[in-house]
């Protein structure tokens with residue numbers, strides 16, 4: 001029976017090629033749009049998280065704050081080698097760990113000044129640094145020398161600096177005095193999205209000197225796991241383990257460290273050292289929100305378009321039911337139950353829905369594949385924003401299948417109402433109808 | 436023993452705010468194996484009566500009993516079942532499913548009934564297509580057939596479930612007189628061979644002549660009932 005039902009549904013669709021092609025095409029277009037926008041967002045997210053988890057955060061970070069008075073705060077982990085040792089023992093998932101200084105300074109060139117979030121790095125021990133940083137001028141290796149800094153293109157432009165030029169960093173220390181240091185631009189790297197707008201890299205010991213810190217002090221330990229999905233679990237485990245080892249550990253809070261440094265920590269009533277274990281998601285919370293907003297906008301757009309498609313389905317079925325009134329009546333008269341009439345119309349729409357969404361997915365895959373292969377370069381302004389140089393779609397089969405199924409399901413749901421009306425047609429009305 | 440019993444049935448239609456009485460206090464009993472013709476001018480109530488007997492409409496007053504069941508007491512589902520298993524319909528304008536082949540159209544009621552193998556269905560359908568003389572068109576679509584051929588398909592579809600009762604509303608009205616005659620002969624043969632009860636409406640005197648009984652209806656009332664077989668027997672003696 002299902003075979004015959006499918007045949008009836010399929011042939012009825014085929015009988016009105018033009019209007020069903022139109023409807024199926026609209027559904028395909030919405031599907032393709034949803035899949036492509038989803039893949040674009042996923043591509044951005046993946047690119048951003050990839051550069052972020054190298055430049056700004058590890059998969060898990062063990063950072064901390066040191067407060068001399070309860071009203072002040074410095075982003076510090078003192079005696080970090082001991083912390084690192086304790087951490088290594090508790091994280092078998094660890095791929096590698098890096099140590100980063102954290103600071104904030106006013107960068108002053110001859111004419112201009114700007115605020116920079118500084119990360120103190122030891123380039124020799126940063127295995128993935130060169131993969132995500134595109135040095136356009138100078139040399140990344142030179143950043144190993146004391147008194148050097150790496151700027152991003154935008155910053156170099158703003159400060160009117162070139163490689164080997166010198167700039168002055170002026171940093172507020174914990175004691176309330178401003179320390180200054182002259183540093184040389186070792187390298188200029190291509191912008192990587194929003195990250196590069198405000199952050200720069202400085203040789204680790206130079207950062208310590210700027211703040212007058214001991215060699216055993218750093219800003220944070222970045223942990224890179226073999227599988228980033230373990231991050232939340234590892235972070236939770238570390239919080240307990242470090243607390244048991246006698247460290248004071250802060251409650252988890254999904255905020256980047258500099259937000260805590262500026263807002264929450266100085267208002268808390270304690271002094272001394274506390275450790276803060278965070279994940280990449282915590283540190284990148286605002287970017288995640290941006291991605292979420294993008295998803296919401298995509299969703300709204302798709303909802304609006306689907307409303308149009310649903311109206312199309314309602315309309316088309318209304319026409320089909322009017323055209324087939326006699327036929328439906330005759331079938332009801334020879335003994336077809338109401339729910340069978342309903343089923344035939346729903347099946348017809350389901351078939352259209354599946355064909356339409358499948359076509360949409362096919363188009364989206366073709367477009368995404370072609371664009372990825374062509375490596376279309378994004379305009380500079382967009383690059384900064386998207387944290388990507390090239391337009392790249394990240395295709396996730398699970399997400400694509402879910403998109404297609406949801407849209408097909410909406411189409412089917414839309415058909416239920418008119419199909420019920422068809423099922424309620426009295427067989428006798430159908431027979432009187434002379435068409 | 437009658438297969439259909441119509442008892443004091445009236446049917447009013449609402450046309451806007453005016454009541455159109457289509458049947459007025461009609462009573463009629465149809466015995467098993469009858470080949471009954473309902474004759475009357477256009478608008479006299481033939482279709483209305485057949486619709487009530489066929490359980491596709493409900494009377495305004497009175498009772499309709501089909502195969503021993505009071506149709507007023509049956510649910511929509513049960514009525515549909517009754518139509519599927521007990522009644523065969525032949526419509527004036529054929530009403531075949533345009534997207535199915537001749538074979539599939541005739542097979543369709545069997546599929547709705549369920550409970551038969553594909554082979555059993557195929558045998559029954561092909562035998563019937565053969566009997567109504569359109570076996571060679573089994574794979575064609577209805578749109579590829581002439582009116583007479585389509586009506587044969589409709590007859591085959593009505594008979595394929597071996598219903599006890601077949602209702603035909605002016606089955607020859609859309610056909611030329613020769614084709615119409617053939618169709619009546621075909622129905623008559625089925626009636627004779629299987630004892631299927633036929634009730635058909637017509638206003639063609641040539642068609643009426645074949646009936647075993649003739650009910651005349653005028654202005655929503657039965658004006659006469661003649662037992663033509665009895666008359667023939669009497670005339671032949």
Ligand SMILES: Nc1ncnc2c1ncn2[C@@H]1O[C@H](COP(=O)(O)OP(=O)(O)O)[C@@H](O)[C@H]1O
Pocket residue numbers: 432448449450455456457475476477478479480481482483484
């Ligand atoms: N659906 C309807 N609504 C209103 N009046 C109807 C309807 N169907 C039939 N009638 C009226 O009922 C009467 C009987 O109609 P019908 O049973 O179709 O007669 P016949 O089949 O003998 O031509 C006619 O006067 C017709 O106009």
Ligand SMILES: [Mg+2]
Pocket residue numbers: 481482483604
């Ligand atoms: Mg009529």
